[in-house]
Amino acid sequence: MSNKFDIFAGSLVSVFMHEDVKNTDLDSESYVELPEVAAFPTTGVERNVIDVPNFSSQYNRKLVGRMSVPSIELSVNYMAGSSHDKLVKAAEDGTRVQLKIVYYVDAAKTSGIQIAYNGFVSKTELSGGEDSVVARSFTFEVDGAPVEQGVFAPFAASARK
Numbered sequence: 396m397s398n399k400f401d402i403f404a405g406s407l408v409s410v411f412m413h414e415d416v417k418n419t420d421l422d423s424e425s426y427v428e429l430p431e432v433a434a435f436p437t438t439g440v441e442r443n444v445i446d447v448p449n450f451s452s453q454y455n456r457k458l459v460g461r462m463s464v465p466s467i468e469l470s471v472n473y474m475a476g477s478s479h480d481k482l483v484k485a486a487e488d489g490t491r492v493q494l495k496i497v498y499y500v501d502a503a504k505t506s507g508i509q510i511a512y513n514g515f516v517s518k519t520e521l522s523g524g525e526d527s528v529v530a531r532s533f534t535f536e537v538d539g540a541p542v543e544q545g546v547f548a549p550f551a552a553s554a555r556k
Contacts, residue, residue, distance in 0.1 A: 407499040416513040431472035464537035473531035486516035506548035514538040
C-alpha cells in the first residue's frame with residue numbers, strides 16, 4: 396500500500412482510449428490501453444488572465460477568466476497494427492475519443508490517480524531514424540472539463556463491492 400511519501404516514476408503511467416465519449420465509468424472494460432507510452436503526459440487546467448489598468452494605483456490588477464484544459468501531448472514508441480492506429484484514425488477522421496490517463500503511485504500499479512477527457516486528436520507526427528526508435532506523437536485537444544477523475548487503491552476497490 397502506498398504512503399504519503401510515494402513519488403511518481405516516469406514508467407508508472409498508462410494511457411487508455413475509449414471510443415464512446417458518453418462513457419463516465421473509469422473502470423469500463425471497453426478502454427483499450429495504448430502501449431509503449433514514451434513520455435509522461437502532463438494534464439491540468441489553465442485560466443485566461445486579463446491585465447486591468449488601475450488608474451488610482453501604480454500597479455495593475457489581474458482578473459482570471461474561465462478554466463480550460465490545455466492540449467495534452469502524448470508520445471509513444473510506435474507499434475504499427477496496435478491500438479496506436481486507432482488514435483491515428485481518430486485524427487484522420489476528426490472524431491471525438493476519450494483518453495484516460497492513469498498515474499500510479501506504486502510499482503504493482505494497484506493505486507494511483509486516474510482522469511478521463513473527451514476531445515480530438517488534432518495532430519500526429521511520426522519520427523525515428525536508423526539509430527532511434529520509431530516514435531509517434533499525438534496532440535490531444537480536450538473538449539470541455541474532465542469527464543471523470545478519482546483516486547483508486549486496493550482498499551477502495553474492496554469497499555465498493
